[in-house]
Amino acid sequence: MVATLEELEKRLAQVEQEVACLRQLVISPPAEETPAERGARRWREADVCQVQMAAGWSRAMEQMGVSGEPIGAEKVQEIIAASRIKPEDNEFSRGIIEMREE
Secondary structure (H helix, E strand, C coil), X not given: CCCCHXXXXXXXXXXXHHHHHHXXXXXXXXCCCCHHHHHHHHHHHHHHXXXXXXXXXXXXXXXXXXXXXXXXXXXXXXXXXXXXXXXXXXXXXXXXXXXXXX
């Protein structure tokens, strides 16, 4: 995959934002900070990180071609049943177990 300069700049900007967010979470608060001030600060930091995480999630879904509303567990179970897959066979789990044993 060849990335353009613009794509690399966007990626770098995102990484820098994420590093800044992580630094805020790791840096210890000043000694004179009260518990209430610390709580308020952490709420602000969480809001910033939440916005960044939501943006990252949206980009990831877009890159994978996932769009629309989630269909829910019941609908997934209906689709699986309609495709004649028997959940009690556990074929997928069995394959994972066999791979571990190799």
